Amino acid sequence: MGEFLDFFKKKKNIISVLILGILILALPLGINLIHQQQIINSRATADPIVIKSTTDVFQVNGQWVAKKDAKISLEITSPLGPPAHVGIGATGRGSQ
Secondary structure, three states: OHHHHHHOOOHHHHHHHHHHHHHHHHHHHHHHHHHOOOOOOOOOOOOOEEEOOOOOEEEEOOEEEEOOOOOOOEEEOOOOOOOOOOOOOOOOOOOO
């Protein structure tokens, strides 16, 4: 028992045991991550920016141009979806 305690009194031995323990724990985790397949799907089903007003807005040489004093309606869709706090009946003003 005394030899066992003497082994852990040296800083070098403690560091060696900790590194060995980390490697032993990391090996199965790394193998598990290698076996998993990540599937990446696009979440956006619509264009991120849609111009609703088409009478005052048009394209020239691939660039969008608006007439002077044009009122433009845009529909913007986030690729990440709606914020977490937005839901049915949520007004953001609390209960009134």
